[in-house]
Each structure stands twice: as structure tokens, then as C-alpha cells.
Amino acid sequence: MTLTTDIHASAGTDLIARVDEIGDLITSSQPEALRLRRATDTVAEALESNGLTRMSWPRSRGGAQLSMLEQHRVLTALAGRDGSTAWITAIWTATPHMIRLFGNDVFNEFLASDNTRAAGVFSITGTATKTAGGYTVTGAWPFVSGQHHSGWVVAPAHSDHDDQPLALLVPRSAFDLAGTWDMTGLVGTGSHPLRLDNAFVPDHHAITFQNVLDATGRDARIDDDPYYGQPLVPIICALSAGPAIGIATAASRYFSNLIHHRAIAYSPHQIQAHAPNTAYQVAEIQALIDTADYFGTRLACAVDHHIATGEPWTIVERVRSRFDAARAVRLCRTACDIIDTASGATAHTRHSPLTILLRDMQALSVHAFLAYDSAAEQYGRVLAGLEPTYPIY
Structure with a gap:
């Protein structure tokens, strides 16, 4: 080592x-x-x-x-x-x-800035118009998680200069709120939509969005640093599996305690843990979470391998990164669905820790970037020797 x-x-x-x-x-x-x-x-x-x-x-x-x-x-x-x-x-x-x-x-x-936390979004919903020394940017971006405590936002926009989408680094203070955050899960992320109206972004705070996806930096010294030279999608995906696994693990712990303190209504089982079906449920929940962590760990180790060796990513590996994250999230969602069903009305008590965990998992599992069907479709295509049809991988 x-x-x-x-x-x-x-x-x-x-x-x-x-x-x-x-x-x-x-x-x-x-x-x-x-x-x-x-x-x-x-x-x-x-x-x-x-x-x-x-x-x-x-x-x-x-x-x-x-x-x-x-x-x-x-x-x-x-x-x-x-x-x-x-x-x-x-x-x-x-x-x-x-x-x-x-x-x-x-x-x-x-x-060196006063606030070094930065939010970021993938939706290319803004428009950047070339002007002297930079761009004038207008648009709105949904689901900007963590924006409330961020000093910066990385937001993509269409460029009317050369038709290449741009990634823009903009101070959070330049944005206005563009709506409310009304989701029932991941409520505490403060993922309000944000808006820019004719905001000036200097040239050095703009690079092509494809450069971000491919980790092609403006500075050659950055390109030579493998830690910061990895394509973005594997990085984002590797950071997405852990939250799902942690939520599912916490829900499993809560459920494992709950079954010793509740009966199964309209059944002879006064203690849920004593019911034969409960043992099968607990085993399946743990197996699903363990399998999810396999995919999350595989993905994280793949990124670390490329950092250590400097080997370029193949298209199959890049597409698989999104599949691994989506698969991990799907498995955790399935584990939580079993917990939901097996917990009865307890899982739907307002402000119960279990209710919050299950809602957080439901919200995370429908994140567009982690949608399993889309990720599996692309992974299957490249495994079959076809080109991916989705632009972000």
C-alpha cells in the first residue's frame, strides 16, 4: 500500500x-x-x-x-x-x-472566496449571449440542491455564439429564487429553482459543457492531475450511491427495532419478529442493501483505479458508471418498499423518522439522473455494441 x-x-x-x-x-x-x-x-x-x-x-x-x-x-x-x-x-x-x-x-x-460551497445543476435551461468580455445569461434552473448555503453555482446554458452548451460559474448572489421547494422527500436539501436575468458572466467563468463532462480543463496543469482529470458523470454517480445506501440502512435499522414492538394486525402474531414471513423480509432487505453497496463500491473503486493509473475511460465504463449508481438506488428503493409494506400504517405517521427515510428514498429514486430504466437502456446498448443515445455519460 x-x-x-x-x-x-x-x-x-x-x-x-x-x-x-x-x-x-x-x-x-x-x-x-x-x-x-x-x-x-x-x-x-x-x-x-x-x-x-x-x-x-x-x-x-x-x-x-x-x-x-x-x-x-x-x-x-x-x-x-x-x-x-x-x-x-x-x-x-x-x-x-x-x-x-x-x-x-x-x-x-x-x-479563496468567503463561501467555498458550490451548488451545481445539469439542466441546460439557460441562454448565454456573447458580449464584450463574457456572456449575458438569462434562464431558470430547477432542483438546485444546497443553494441556500452555497457561495457559487455551476449552471449550464445554451450559447447563441457557437451553439455549444456552456458551463458557467456564477456567484449565488447573482441569482433570484424562481419558485418554491415543495417536494415531499429530501425536503431539507433546499433545492429551490434559481433564475438569472441578463447577468454578466466573464469569459474565464465559462467553458464548454462538454469539457466538464470529459474533464478537459482550461489549464494543462490540471489535465496532468489524474485526481481532477476524471470525466464528470462517473464522479457524480459515485457520489450518488452512498446517500441511497445510508438511507436504506437507517430504514432497515429502524424496521429491525420496530418488529420487536408491534403486532401484525388481524393475525395471531403479537410480536411481528416472531412471524415466519418477517425473517424472510429482514433477510431480503439486508441482501438488497448489501448488493446495492456492491454496485456503489464497484463504481467508487473504478474511479480510484483510473485516478491511480491514469488510464482513459472507455465508453462502456463511462456508461456503466451511471448504471451502477442507478442500480444501487433501485435496490435501496426496493428494500425500502419492503419496509414500507411490512411496517403498516407506522410507515406513514407524520414526522416519524421512518416516514422521513422512506420519503427521502422515494424522492432520490426518481431523480432523473438516477433513473434506472434510462441507465439500463444505455448500458445494454453499449454492451450490445451500439452507440449510446443519451448525450450525458
Whole structure:
């Protein structure tokens, strides 16, 4: 094992310990986050002060620069406390990979700014008009998770200059809210839609969106750094599996305790755990979560392999990354559906921890980027020797 791997493992273990240290704070803040429909300021500050928003920062700039496997484990642990908290942390962990591609000057500007958390979206719903020194940008972007506590937003837009979609790095202060956040799951992510109206974005804060997908940076020194030279979709996908696995694991723990304290109505079983069918359900739930973690771990290790070796990604590998994440989420959703059915009305009690967990899983499982049918279709196509038909992979 190399010294670098030892450093990564040590830092990852330390951050998981910090999740445990602030776990009670995260859990106790959940009712207030549900009321506010965003993370509380206290939780956001705790994530920041404990280094959990800097998992993917360079170690030379105060970050952990964790391996992807360690990031997967940290996010799984966070989701065991609160799914919304894990999701916004995953966003804040992914965006530095994107911002690094804008060049060292822009990356240093970001790292030196007053607020170094950045939200990011994939929807190319804005329009950028070329003007002197940059672009004038107008548009609205939905589902901007973590925007409330972010200092920056990475938002894509269509360019009327050369018809190439752009990725834009814009201060959060330039945006206005464009609507409410009314989802029933992942309520605490504060994923309000945001809007820009004729906002100026300088040239150095714009690169082609394809460059972000392919990890082709503006600065050659960035291209030579394999940690920040990985295509974006595998990075995003590898950070998406942990939240789902953590939510499902927490729901399973709750259910395993619940079955010793409730009867099965209209049956002879006064203790649910004693019913033969319950044993099968518990076993199936655990098998589904274990299998989900296999896919999440495989994906994280694939990213780490490419970082370590510098080998280019094949199209099959890039498409498989989205499949692995979607498969993990689908398996976790299935586990939670069993818990939902087996828990009866208990799973639908307002503000019950189990209710919140199940709703968070339902919301995460319908995220368009993690849609299983789309991911499986593309993976099957490339395995059959056909070209992928979806543009983002």
C-alpha cells in the first residue's frame, strides 16, 4: 500500500468519526430543517468546520482529497443520520471537480472566496449571449440542491455564439429564487429553482459543457492531475450511491427495532419478529442493501483505479458508471418498499423518522439522473455494441 493510499484511508476514517461526532446534531436538527425546507445554519456550519465540505479539495489547500471509496463511505454514514444532509454534501463534494476545470486562476478564486460551497445543476435551461468580455445569461434552473448555503453555482446554458452548451460559474448572489421547494422527500436539501436575468458572466467563468463532462480543463496543469482529470458523470454517480445506501440502512435499522414492538394486525402474531414471513423480509432487505453497496463500491473503486493509473475511460465504463449508481438506488428503493409494506400504517405517521427515510428514498429514486430504466437502456446498448443515445455519460 502506498503512502498516498494510507493518507486517504486515514483521512476518510477521521471524517467518518466526525460524522459520528456531529450525528446527534444532524438528527436533532431535522425537524427544523423540515420546517425551513433546507439545512439549518448550524448543520451547514458543522459540516464546514469538520471538513466534510472539503472532501475533494487538494490537501495543499486544506482539503482531504479523499479517494472516491472513502467519499462513498463518508456519504453513506452521513445519510444514516439524514438523507438531505448527505445529498447536499455530495453536491458540495462534486462541484470542486468541475470548478477545477475552469483553470487554476478560477479555482484559486473559488478556494479563496468567503463561501467555498458550490451548488451545481445539469439542466441546460439557460441562454448565454456573447458580449464584450463574457456572456449575458438569462434562464431558470430547477432542483438546485444546497443553494441556500452555497457561495457559487455551476449552471449550464445554451450559447447563441457557437451553439455549444456552456458551463458557467456564477456567484449565488447573482441569482433570484424562481419558485418554491415543495417536494415531499429530501425536503431539507433546499433545492429551490434559481433564475438569472441578463447577468454578466466573464469569459474565464465559462467553458464548454462538454469539457466538464470529459474533464478537459482550461489549464494543462490540471489535465496532468489524474485526481481532477476524471470525466464528470462517473464522479457524480459515485457520489450518488452512498446517500441511497445510508438511507436504506437507517430504514432497515429502524424496521429491525420496530418488529420487536408491534403486532401484525388481524393475525395471531403479537410480536411481528416472531412471524415466519418477517425473517424472510429482514433477510431480503439486508441482501438488497448489501448488493446495492456492491454496485456503489464497484463504481467508487473504478474511479480510484483510473485516478491511480491514469488510464482513459472507455465508453462502456463511462456508461456503466451511471448504471451502477442507478442500480444501487433501485435496490435501496426496493428494500425500502419492503419496509414500507411490512411496517403498516407506522410507515406513514407524520414526522416519524421512518416516514422521513422512506420519503427521502422515494424522492432520490426518481431523480432523473438516477433513473434506472434510462441507465439500463444505455448500458445494454453499449454492451450490445451500439452507440449510446443519451448525450450525458
